[in-house]
Each structure stands twice: as C-alpha cells, then as structure tokens.
Amino acid sequence: MSQIKTRQFTDIRHALLNKEELALIDVREEAPFAKNHPLFAVNISLSRLELEIYARVPRLSTPITVYDDGEGRAEIAVERLIRLGYQDVALLEGGLAGWRNAGGELFEDVNVPSKSFGELVESIRQTPFLTANQVKTLIDQQADIVVLDARRFDEYQTMNIPGSISVPGAELVLRARELAPNPHTQIIVNCAGRTRSIIGAQSLLNAGIPNPVAALQNGTIGWTLAGLTLQHQQNRTFNPVKDTTKYEASQQANHIANQAGVGKISLQTLDQWQNDPTRTTYVFDVRTAEEYEHAHLPHARHVAGGQLVQETDHYASVRGARIVLIDDDGVRANMSASWLRQMGWDAYIIDNITVDHFTESGPWKAPLPLQNSTQEISPITLHEWLLHDTATTRLSTIVLDFTSSANYVKQHIPSAWFTLRGDLPQILKILPPAERYVLTCGSGLLARLAVSELQALTDKPVYLLTGGTQAWVAAGLPLESGETLLASPRIDRYRRPYEGTDNPIEAMQGYLDWEYGLVEQLKRDGTHGFFVL
Numbered sequence: 001m002s003q004i005k006t007r008q009f010t011d012i013r014h015a016l017l018n019k020e021e022l023a024l025i026d027v028r029e030e031a032p033f034a035k036n037h038p039l040f041a042v043n044i045s046l047s048r049l050e051l052e053i054y055a056r057v058p059r060l061s062t063p064i065t066v067y068d069d070g071e072g073r074a075e076i077a078v079e080r081l082i083r084l085g086y087q088d089v090a091l092l093e094g095g096l097a098g099w100r101n102a103g104g105e106l107f108e109d110v111n112v113p114s115k116s117f118g119e120l121v122e123s124i125r126q127t128p129f130l131t132a133n134q135v136k137t138l139i140d141q142q143a144d145i146v147v148l149d150a151r152r153f154d155e156y157q158t159m160n161i162p163g164s165i166s167v168p169g170a171e172l173v174l175r176a177r178e179l180a181p182n183p184h185t186q187i188i189v190n191c192a193g194r195t196r197s198i199i200g201a202q203s204l205l206n207a208g209i210p211n212p213v214a215a216l217q218n219g220t221i222g223w224t225l226a227g228l229t230l231q232h233q234q235n236r237t238f239n240p241v242k243d244t245t246k247y248e249a250s251q252q253a254n255h256i257a258n259q260a261g262v263g264k265i266s267l268q269t270l271d272q273w274q275n276d277p278t279r280t281t282y283v284f285d286v287r288t289a290e291e292y293e294h295a296h297l298p299h300a301r302h303v304a305g306g307q308l309v310q311e312t313d314h315y316a317s318v319r320g321a322r323i324v325l326i327d328d329d330g331v332r333a334n335m336s337a338s339w340l341r342q343m344g345w346d347a348y349i350i351d352n353i354t355v356d357h358f359t360e361s362g363p364w365k366a367p368l369p370l371q372n373s374t375q376e377i378s379p380i381t382l383h384e385w386l387l388h389d390t391a392t393t394r395l396s397t398i399v400l401d402f403t404s405s406a407n408y409v410k411q412h413i414p415s416a417w418f419t420l421r422g423d424l425p426q427i428l429k430i431l432p433p434a435e436r437y438v439l440t441c442g443s444g445l446l447a448r449l450a451v452s453e454l455q456a457l458t459d460k461p462v463y464l465l466t467g468g469t470q471a472w473v474a475a476g477l478p479l480e481s482g483e484t485l486l487a488s489p490r491i492d493r494y495r496r497p498y499e500g501t502d503n504p505i506e507a508m509q510g511y512l513d514w515e516y517g518l519v520e521q522l523k524r525d526g527t528h529g530f531f532v533l
Contacts, residue, residue, distance in 0.1 A: 004078050005090040007065045009102035012092070015063070016040060016527040019344075021280055021320040023057045023064045024092070027077040029420065032069065034494035036106040038099055039113060039525050042317040046073040047402075047421035047492070049080055050449055054367040055301070056317035059280045060085045067092035067099070073422055084369055105525035108514060110494055111195075111311050116518040117343050117530050118195035122215075123519050124532040127202050129217040132226035135188055139163060145186040146179055147216070148172060150200035150306055153237065159220055159230040161190055166237045169200050169306020170286050170332040173207045174249050175238045183210035190216035190223075192496070194515050196310055203335055206533065207252040221497070221508045250330030257334035257349065259533055260341040264351040270324055274299065280321035284308055286332045295358035300326055302364045305336035312343065322346045328355050344529035374451045374464045379472040382438055382465055386415060398434040400427075402441040402450055403469065405490040411479045413440065413472055420488035421450045427487045428457055436461045444468030 015022045024041045026033045033043040044052050057064060064086055068074040074091055081089045092098060100106060109115065121127065130138075138145050139162060147164035149156045156166040167175055172189065180187050187209070189200035197215035204213045216222065220230060241249075265273075273281040285292050286305030296302065303315050305325070316323055323345050325333035333349045340347040385397045399416035401408055408418040419427055437454060439447040439462065448464055455462045465472065473479065483490075497507040522528050 004075065006093040007090045008093045009099050009104050012038070012065060013104075013527060016319065016529075019320050019346075019529065021059075021062055021318050023062055023318045025057075025064060025066050025077070025317070026068070026096075027066055027073045027422075028068050028071065029422070029491040029493075030110065031491035031494045034110050035108060036096065036100075037112075038104055039107055039116070039522075039527060040313070040319045041067075042313045043110070044317070045422060045492070046077050046080075048446065049077055050084065050369050051366065051446060053081065053084065053086075054369070056315070057086070057280075058282070058367075059277070059318070061087045061277065062280060062318055063088045063090075065090050065092050067095045069096040105521060107518075107521060107525075109511075110496075111313060112518075113313055113343065113528070114310050115195045115515060116522050116528070117339075118198045119515055119518040120522060120530055121202055121342075121532050122194075122198045125202055125205075127198050127205070128212075128214040129197075129201075130188060130214045131217045132223045132228055135161070135216055135223075136226070136228055138186070143186065144182065144184060145188060147188045147190060148176065148179065148200070149191070150189055150196040151191050152304070152307060155192065157233055157235070159192075159232055160234050161216065161220065161223060162229070162231050164190065164231075164234075164236070166234075168288075168304050169196055169203070169309060170304060170336050171238060171288075171306070172200050173203055173209075173253055173335050174246065174329060174331040175241055176204055176209055176211070177245050177249065178241050179238060180211050185211050187211045187213045188216050189213070191219045193219050193221050193511065196306060199309060199339060200306070203339075206256050206338075207249070207335070218512055221512060225505060225508060246329050246331065250334070253331045253334035253338075256338045256533070257341075260338040260347075262334065262337040262341050263346075263348040265324065265348050267350060267353065267357065270350060273322060273324070280318045281324060282316045282318075282321055283324045283326065284315065285326045286336050287327050289363075291328075293361060293363055295355060295361050297326055297353070297358055298360050300364075305332045309336055309339045309343075312340065312345070316345070320346075322348065324348045324350060326350055326353060328353065328358070338533075342531055342533060344531075368445075371448055372452055374448060375461065376464045376466040377438065378466050379475045379477055382413070382472070383475075383477050385436075385438075386413075389415075395432055396435040397438060398431060398436075399438045399440060399465075400447075400450075400454075400487070401469065402439065402446045405486075405488075405492050407442060409481060409483055409490075411469075411473070411481050412484075413469060414478055414480045415485065416440065417485040417487040418483075418490075420492060421446065421453070423488045424450060424453055425457060428454075430487060434460060436463065438463045438465055440465040440468050440472070442468050443470055 201215040292302040327333040337347040
C-alpha cells in the first residue's frame with residue numbers, strides 16, 4: 001500500500017484542546033496498554049479490531065490515529081481500518097515512545113479519564129467518606145445505615161460489603177429514597193476502589209437526598225486492607241419504585257442536568273444527527289439490561305448509566321463526539337448526562353420520550369463487517385479427529401482457541417492452544433507440526449476472522465469449528481481447564497488488583513496510591529476539559 005500518513009503529538013493535543021473529534025487507538029493488548037498510555041487513548045487490540053471498531057468509531061470519516069510501542073501491530077491495524085472503509089487513518093509519529101519523547105503525559109491502568117475525573121470531583125467537592133473500620137463499627141452496632149454497592153451486579157456478586165445492596169450507579173438517585181425512606185438513615189456508597197463510590201455518593205448529594213451520605217473510603221479494597229471479611233454470591237437488589245418517588249427523583253435529576261448544561265433534543269433532531277456525516281453521535285439507553293431488552297428505541301445501544309460514566313472511553317471512543325442518553329423516567333439519563341457533561345462531553349437527553357417510542361426488543365447486536373466464508377467442521381467431527389490422534393499417538397490436528405484467556409483457563413477443548421489473534425505469525429513458529437488446523441473461540445466469531453490470516457501463513461488446511469466452543473459444550477463433549485497450552489501470554493486483559501480476594505496487599509495499596517496521584521497528572525497533561533459542579 002502507499003505510504004502511511006502520520007500525526008504528531010502536537011496534532012493530537014491541538015485537536016483535544018479545540019474539542020475536535022478524534023480517536024486515538026492503542027492496538028496493543030489490554031495488559032500492556034494498562035502500563036502506559038495517553039489520557040484519551042482507547043484500547044482496541046489488533047486481535048479484536050474488526051469486532052469492536054464499528055460500534056466504538058461509527059463514523060467512517062472520523063480522524064483515527066493508531067499506535068503501539070514498536071511491536072509492528074499499528075501498521076497492520078492501519079491497513080485493516082482502511083479496508084474496513086475508514087477514510088482518515090494515520091499512525092502516531094514515533095508510536096508510544098514518540099508521545100513520551102514529545103513531553104506527553106502517560107497514564108497507567110484502564111478507564112483513566114473516568115477515574116481521574118472521580119478523583120477531581122472528590123478533591124473539589126470534598127465528598128464525605130467513612131473508613132472501613134467506621135462502617136464495620138456501625139454494622140456491629142446495628143446502626144441505622146444502608147450500604148449501596150454502585151458496581152455492576154456481577155461485580156457485586158463476586159465480593160461485597162456484608163449486608164450491602166446492589167444498586168448500580170445510575171440507579172442510585174432513582175432508588176435511594178425507597179431503600180432509605182427514613183431521612184436519618186446513613187447511606188454509604190461503595191465500589192471496589194474509589195471512583196464509583198465517589199460519583200455515586202456525590203450523585204445523591206447533588207440530587208438533594210435528605211439522608212446523610214458518605215462514600216466508603218477505598219471501597220472493597222479498603223475493606224480488605226483493614227483486615228475485614230467480604231461476602232460473596234449475594235443477591236440483594238432493589239425493587240420497582242413508586243410513581244411519586246420517580247417524579248421527585250426526576251425533578252432533582254433534571255435540575256442537576258440543567259446546571260451541568262445538558263442539552264435536550266427531540267427525536268427528530270436525533271434522526272438528523274444520526275444522518276449527519278460530519279459528526280459522531282452515540283445513542284445509549286442507560287436503563288437496566290432487562291428494561292432495554294423488553295423494549296427500546298431503534299439503534300440505541302444499552303449501557304447502564306453508571307458503567308457508561310465509569311467506562312466512557314470504552315463505549316464512546318471518539319473524543320469530541322455527541323452523546324445522547326435515553327431512559328423512561330427522567331432520572332438515569334439526566335444524572336448520567338450531568339456527569340458526562342462535566343467530563344467534557346457534548347451530552348444530551350431526548351425530551352418527552354415515552355415507552356411508546358420503544359419499538360424494538362432483545363439484546364443489542366454489535367455492527368460487524370461482512371464475514372468471509374470458510375471451511376467449517378462440526379464438534380463431532382473435531383472430536384473424532386482428536387480421538388484418532390490419541391489412538392494413533394500422532395498429532396495431525398491442532399486446535400487454536402482465540403477466546404479470552406480467562407475463558408480458556410475456565411474451560412476449553414482438550415489439547416487446544418490459547419492463542420491471541422495478533423500473535424499468529426509468531427505462533428506458527430512455536431507450535432508442533434500438524435496436518436491441519438481447527439480454529440475456535442466462544443462463539444466462533446473471532447476465530448472466523450483468523451481463518452484467512454492463518455491460511456495465508458501455512459499450506460495446511462484451516463477449518464472453523466461451527467458454533468465455536470459453545471457448540472462443543474452444547475454437544476456434551478469433553479472439556480479441560482487450566483493453563484494447559486498457552487501459545488500466547490495472558491496479556492489480553494489487565495488484571496485489576498481488586499479482582500478476587502487473593503490479591504497481594506501491596507498491589508491493592510499501590511492501586512490506591514496511583515488513584516490519589518491522578519489529579520496532579522491531570523494538571524500536568526492539561527487536555528482534560530473537565531469541570532465540577
């Protein structure tokens with residue numbers, strides 16, 4: 001192909017300061033991305049590029065800048081993006097090292113814009129907090145308190161503060177009045193670390209909840225560091241709210257949204273924006289997944305409001321884009337949009353929307369490129385091939401599994417190799433000789449993308465397992481678990497220090513120390529555009 005266009009650090013900085021649309025994409029795997037990256041870089045690994053790009057960068061003329069840290073993946077990503085129809089794709093000059101050498105600030109971890117914003121909120125608003133030991137004392141004294149966990153329900157089930165209730169972030173203002181109807185009840189909001197505790201507690205304070213409100217300092221990490229015991233696999237959650245409660249909450253949420261400068265648009269305006277070739281417009285339904293799947297507005301993507309604020313870079317990967325939020329109660333969209341507006345986003349809600357406008361049902365489906373036809377085999381055929389290899393003590397079939405490393409460790413087809421798609425050229429050099437290859441992943445979707453790539457690297461036949469490993473499991477065929485055959489390192493996901501309960505104390509403390517330093521990093525970077533009500 002012709003010479004690839006480049007952009008410099010100064011080009012990106014200028015666009016950020018001028019609030020121009022841009023997508024700065026780090027195509028490494030998540031673990032190396034989490035070690036160091038620019039503030040507004042988004043992680044879309046080369047391995048999963050085609051599966052995620054259309055949803056995360058929906059406008060084909062968006063200025064996209066791609067980089068890695070010298071691994072050679074960025075150049076491949078540029079070629080793929082151009083083949084997918086993107087019209088303005090460039091390499092970051094010098095890659096990550098070029099950014100660093102130009103004086104650009106580098107950040108650790110994931111979802112950094114949201115986490116750094118949370119720290120800024122606490123530093124300016126002095127959000128009240130209680131320590132783990134203070135909360136434990138209140139629990140032991142059977143004091144009049146309620147602990148609300150602002151994370152996703154699946155995270156809550158993994159580990160939670162004893163007695164706490166799962167109320168994901170955007171649900172707090174809608175539901176807190178009924179979960180703590182006595183205005184003297186102390187409300188405590190927690191998450192795993194700090195951000196969702198701070199944003200959740202401050203949401204209730206901003207909305208004028210009459211109760212005393214505090215964040216649990218350092219969340220479940222702080223609880224663990226204090227030597228206290230967490231619960232697991234709990235199911236406490238909220239009930240539907242009364243209409244009077246909903247009305248009162250919507251009045252407060254609307255007031256906060258107006259203060260933040262959230263715009264209100266009609267469905268007609270939304271339709272115009274979605275057909276505007278010059279601007280990116282994301283449309284997110286911020287209700288619960290169950291509500292969304294029951295009925296929703298066409299073309300809207302479901303993202304629970306609290307997670308959207310927590311992981312904005314993942315869902316809205318074009319900085320400078322418009323974001324339109326939808327609910328049916330006037331609370332969750334307004335509150336979520338008020339935070340997005342403070343985070344520098346051009347955020348809107350749809351005025352006067354009702355459930356009558358929700359004419360579609362079912363889960364959201366990601367937009368995907370056209371899929372190539374491939375040679376496929378059934379799980380039964382693969383099982384017979386593997387049995388034949390075992391009986392004849394020869395290796396004729398190699399199975400490559402492109403699922404996430406966590407899913408692979410949990411369960412996989414016996415003798416399958418865990419493989420990162422981005423590593424394919426190197427992987428063939430370490431695998432034993434084979435007469436044929438069979439590719440799989442959870443559903444077969446990612447593996448299908450790898451078939452033609454592997455076929456270009458070998459003269460042996462390459463097959464796709466029909467239906468992926470899910471079909472193998474459904475057929476009742478044997479499985480194994482563990483890190484049995486790793487052709488790639490497990491770098492596809494950065495392991496958070498608060499995941500599980502067996503993490504080293506020093507890792508959790510290091511994570512907290514990192515969060516405490518984010519406000520100073522924001523100052524040094526100087527491109528964030530945040531403000532705090």
